[in-house]
Amino acid sequence: xxxxRGGEATKHRILKVAEKIFAEKxxxxxxxxxxxxxxxxxxALIYYYFENKQSLLDELFRGFFKESSRMLVNYVRHGGxxxxxxxxxxxxxxxxxxxxxxxRDLLRIMLAESLKRSDQAPPLFKLVDFSDLLGExxxxxxxxxxxxxxxxxxxILVTEFxxxxxxxxxxxxxxxxxxxxxxxSEEELDRYYEKAxxxxxxxxxxxxEKQ
Amino acid sequence: xxxxRGGEATKHRILKVAEKIFAEKxxxxxxxxxxxxxxxxxxALIYYYFENKQSLLDELFRGFFKESSRMLVNYVRHGGxxxxxxxxxxxxxxxxxxxxxxxRDLLRIMLAESLKRSDQAPPLFKLVDFSDLLGExxxxxxxxxxxxxxxxxxxILVTEFxxxxxxxxxxxxxxxxxxxxxxxSEEELDRYYEKAxxxxxxxxxxxxEKQ
Amino acid sequence: xxxxRGGEATKHRILKVAEKIFAEKxxxxxxxxxxxxxxxxxxALIYYYFENKQSLLDELFRGFFKESSRMLVNYVRHGGxxxxxxxxxxxxxxxxxxxxxxxRDLLRIMLAESLKRSDQAPPLFKLVDFSDLLGExxxxxxxxxxxxxxxxxxxILVTEFxxxxxxxxxxxxxxxxxxxxxxxSEEELDRYYEKAxxxxxxxxxxxxEKQ
Amino acid sequence: xxxxRGGEATKHRILKVAEKIFAEKxxxxxxxxxxxxxxxxxxALIYYYFENKQSLLDELFRGFFKESSRMLVNYVRHGGxxxxxxxxxxxxxxxxxxxxxxxRDLLRIMLAESLKRSDQAPPLFKLVDFSDLLGExxxxxxxxxxxxxxxxxxxILVTEFxxxxxxxxxxxxxxxxxxxxxxxSEEELDRYYEKAxxxxxxxxxxxxEKQ
DNA sequence: TATGAATGAGTGTTCATTCAT
DNA sequence: TATGAATGAACACTCATTCAT
Numbered sequence: 001x002x003x004x005r006g007g008e009a010t011k012h013r014i015l016k017v018a019e020k021i022f023a024e025k026x027x028x029x030x031x032x033x034x035x036x037x038x039x040x041x042x043x044a045l046i047y048y049y050f051e052n053k054q055s056l057l058d059e060l061f062r063g064f065f066k067e068s069s070r071m072l073v074n075y076v077r078h079g080g081x082x083x084x085x086x087x088x089x090x091x092x093x094x095x096x097x098x099x100x101x102x103x104r105d106l107l108r109i110m111l112a113e114s115l116k117r118s119d120q121a122p123p124l125f126k127l128v129d130f131s132d133l134l135g136e137x138x139x140x141x142x143x144x145x146x147x148x149x150x151x152x153x154x155x156i157l158v159t160e161f162x163x164x165x166x167x168x169x170x171x172x173x174x175x176x177x178x179x180x181x182x183x184x185s186e187e188e189l190d191r192y193y194e195k196a197x198x199x200x201x202x203x204x205x206x207x208x209e210k211q
Numbered sequence: 212x213x214x215x216r217g218g219e220a221t222k223h224r225i226l227k228v229a230e231k232i233f234a235e236k237x238x239x240x241x242x243x244x245x246x247x248x249x250x251x252x253x254x255a256l257i258y259y260y261f262e263n264k265q266s267l268l269d270e271l272f273r274g275f276f277k278e279s280s281r282m283l284v285n286y287v288r289h290g291g292x293x294x295x296x297x298x299x300x301x302x303x304x305x306x307x308x309x310x311x312x313x314x315r316d317l318l319r320i321m322l323a324e325s326l327k328r329s330d331q332a333p334p335l336f337k338l339v340d341f342s343d344l345l346g347e348x349x350x351x352x353x354x355x356x357x358x359x360x361x362x363x364x365x366x367i368l369v370t371e372f373x374x375x376x377x378x379x380x381x382x383x384x385x386x387x388x389x390x391x392x393x394x395x396s397e398e399e400l401d402r403y404y405e406k407a408x409x410x411x412x413x414x415x416x417x418x419x420e421k422q
Numbered sequence: 423x424x425x426x427r428g429g430e431a432t433k434h435r436i437l438k439v440a441e442k443i444f445a446e447k448x449x450x451x452x453x454x455x456x457x458x459x460x461x462x463x464x465x466a467l468i469y470y471y472f473e474n475k476q477s478l479l480d481e482l483f484r485g486f487f488k489e490s491s492r493m494l495v496n497y498v499r500h501g502g503x504x505x506x507x508x509x510x511x512x513x514x515x516x517x518x519x520x521x522x523x524x525x526r527d528l529l530r531i532m533l534a535e536s537l538k539r540s541d542q543a544p545p546l547f548k549l550v551d552f553s554d555l556l557g558e559x560x561x562x563x564x565x566x567x568x569x570x571x572x573x574x575x576x577x578i579l580v581t582e583f584x585x586x587x588x589x590x591x592x593x594x595x596x597x598x599x600x601x602x603x604x605x606x607s608e609e610e611l612d613r614y615y616e617k618a619x620x621x622x623x624x625x626x627x628x629x630x631e632k633q
Numbered sequence: 634x635x636x637x638r639g640g641e642a643t644k645h646r647i648l649k650v651a652e653k654i655f656a657e658k659x660x661x662x663x664x665x666x667x668x669x670x671x672x673x674x675x676x677a678l679i680y681y682y683f684e685n686k687q688s689l690l691d692e693l694f695r696g697f698f699k700e701s702s703r704m705l706v707n708y709v710r711h712g713g714x715x716x717x718x719x720x721x722x723x724x725x726x727x728x729x730x731x732x733x734x735x736x737r738d739l740l741r742i743m744l745a746e747s748l749k750r751s752d753q754a755p756p757l758f759k760l761v762d763f764s765d766l767l768g769e770x771x772x773x774x775x776x777x778x779x780x781x782x783x784x785x786x787x788x789i790l791v792t793e794f795x796x797x798x799x800x801x802x803x804x805x806x807x808x809x810x811x812x813x814x815x816x817x818s819e820e821e822l823d824r825y826y827e828k829a830x831x832x833x834x835x836x837x838x839x840x841x842e843k844q
Numbered sequence: 845t846a847t848g849a850a851t852g853a854g855t856g857t858t859c860a861t862t863c864a865t
Numbered sequence: 866t867a868t869g870a871a872t873g874a875a876c877a878c879t880c881a882t883t884c885a886t
Contacts, residue, residue, distance in 0.1 A: 007849060024328050028239035032877060042851045047878065112326045115319055115384065117235050121392040122385060129392070154395065159407035166381045167373040173326065174333060181332040181340070184365065196370035200411040207410075218866065243860060253868045264860065429870060446750050450661035454856060464872045469857065534748045537741055537806065539657050543814040544807060551814070576817065581829035588803045589795045595748065596755060603754040603762070606787065618792035621840075622833040629832075640845065665881060675847045686881065
């Protein structure tokens with residue numbers, strides 16, 4: 001990795017630190033002062049690079065969604081949401097899952113922000129909402145393949161989100177504390193979680209393949 | 212129901228309002244001023260009844276856990292966590308689930324608070340952790356029955372929490388916004404969610420029963 | 423004068439101090455901190471009584487215009503803007519003028535604020551604009567008397583404002599500094615100013631009476 | 634007119650822009666950032682040409698007073714402040730007045746700055762104070778002519794300033810807003826103002842000539 | 845000459861909490 | 866029990882000014 005210098009590096013450092021502190025304290029609880037101190041920059045410099053506290057968070061989200069959307073699209077393109085014979089969507093799903101683990105901090109903020117009631121859709125929904133991600137042609141083509149029958153698609157989205165994404169999300173977020181509280185090693189917990197998913201969500205996928 | 216008068220009623224009103232506002236804005240985002248205004252009491256009066264902002268939240272949690280623990284214990288006592296032949300745990304689970312729906316606001320706060328990293332266990336874990344709820348004798352007796360083999364119990368806890376409780380929790384919290392974003396009626400979404408759970412978590416319970 | 427106690431007295435003290443400091447430093451140059459210190463109150467208390475810095479100024483203006491409007495209406499009611507035979511408008515004008523001298527600080531702010539370009543009418547214009555001050559009936563009655571022929575009235579307003587009010591305003595505001603700079607006593611300057619007005623604006627009024 | 638290039642042109646552009654923005658927002662309200670943006674130069678470059686914010690204003694004033702003093706001296710030299718038989722001071726006065734109209738922005742700042750209490754004489758006074766403008770010889774010669782009898786001169790200065798300069802100044806500054814507020818065209822207002830001055834200040838000059 | 849980056853000292857405003865009655 | 870008034874400690878954000886290149 002090339003060490004960035006000058007302005008870009010500084011901006012990047014601020015973003016990194018903000019990600020961590022937002023995750024620790026929540027958005028409202030995080031202090032610009034603390035972010036500045038931790039990033040070893042003058043407080044005012046944060047306002048040189050970002051319009052305000054909120055836009056710091058926005059830029060973090062923007063970066064995350066750019067990546068995650070790319071992965072989601074790949075997954076969907078390769079039949080990830082379609083039942084039927086096995087396909088190579090799995091490796092894209094794995095990529096997606098591994099990204100989750102690395103972006104734990106951001107996910108923590110995202111869930112916290114999603115919990116705040118607002119008129120907008122919770123950022124979290126973007127994790128499964130690919131409707132505005134596909135190009136028009138492609139969407140039409142998939143539609144033609146019958147991949148998008150609304151009824152079916154809605155069922156799939158709900159199932160994927162609440163029994164697939166959500167458990168993973170929460171597992172990633174609370175893994176460490178669960179280990180501490182219930183006196184388990186990470187490996188043990190991983191094993192339990194994998195088995196739990198295998199007996200529920202994955203089993204459902206398996207049964208779908210056979211149909 | 213006895214109509215509370217004077218002090219008790221006021222205190223109760225404050226708690227009710229606080230529950231709603233904490234849920235809407237999060238703990239850090241909620242303002243004592245706003246709670247006072249909404250509860251139509253003087254701001255200082257809140258400090259007459261509660262030591263400080265935090266203890267307001269604590270008291271809300273205390274009340275919630277008193278109820279939820281009672282339900283959880285009933286559920287466990289009637290074999291809710293044990294695989295094997297069907298038992299009457301189901302009706303206790305239903306009670307538990309219905310309680311979730313009614314206490315949506317509090318659950319929202321609890322999840323939000325659980326997301327904050329701290330040395331203590333996330334309040335959320337109490338939803339499945341009954342270890343300090345059963346009396347000694349009872350625990351021993353269940354242990355004798357083999358209900359508590361650590362290995363098995365850990366697997367059960369993980370499975371119940373991440374594939375049963377967590378999806379329900381998130382469904383309750385995001386139901387409304389999901390309907391709005393994906394243009395579904397509540398009834399439709401309920402149906403999708405029930406089917407999703409039936410195909411995953413409930414299917415797993417069914418298969419367990421047969422063993 | 424009764425010494426006010428408790429809240430009202432404090433609010434009044436803040437207003438008094440703000441009037442002085444705004445006059446000295448201008449609105450943008452005045453510091454809430456300084457106002458708080460000078461009024462011997464906690465800075466936050468200012469925000470208990472006033473929504474923000476601007477509304478502090480607004481309330482000062484509101485009080486001034488309430489008084490000055492009353493005087494202006496009296497003046498107009500007694501024929502102050504109408505040429506013709508002498509009337510008893512003079513004593514109302516004097517009251518108005520004396521009020522100016524006492525409210526020097528506020529006028530200073532008002533002129534300063536009027537200089538800032540904005541889409542609204544400069545506050546200063548309210549010193550002569552009585553259009554929204556008279557009741558409907560009264561306005562009609564004066565109209566009937568021919569006091570409000572637009573052409574004539576516009577000429578009168580312009581003359582009164584630019585050759586009557588404006589010189590007085592500026593005299594009040596710069597009196598002290600003129601004395602210092604040109605080495606005059608206040609009495610001397612008063613005499614020069616009175617003579618200047620007598621030879622110009624007052625002479626015009628006199629000539630009008632004779633017509 | 635020689636087209637300025639490079640540095641000089643840039644400096645000039647900064648001054649032009651600063652004049653406008655100071656006039657709009659006042660000195661304290663004006664932002665260096667905004668001036669830089671409007672002048673399309675880097676903020677730091679302003680500090681290359683000017684020591685600080687204040688000196689930007691000072692340089693603007695310096696330029697203005699250089700011009701206005703020249704005109705004032707011409708006016709005085711040709712008998713502008715002396716009563717008696719008509720002289721050719723009028724055309725110098727007209728030049729002076731026309732300069733006012735063109736320099737409206739600067740006058741706005743100057744009045745605003747004059748309103749701030751300070752130990753120095755308000756910049757505004759320089760508009761009539763020619764005491765340090767005339768050479769020693771010349772002053773003596775005029776003194777000999779009796780043009781400078783203190784008593785008389787003071788009366789003249791006060792009269793000229795408060796009933797001549799001040800109305801003009803305020804007319805220039807508030808013309809536009811008066812038109813907007815009282816629904817007049819500029820031509821109409823010009824006519825009213827001219828008549829107002831004719832009936833007051835100019836009438837006084839006329840009467841003086843006859844003496 | 846010119847600029848992007850950086851900074852110290854504010855500046856208005858907020859908020860949990862307390863006090864006097 | 867209840868309240869209006871008061872406060873200290875932040876807090877997000879700003880701004881004139883400087884630095885390195």
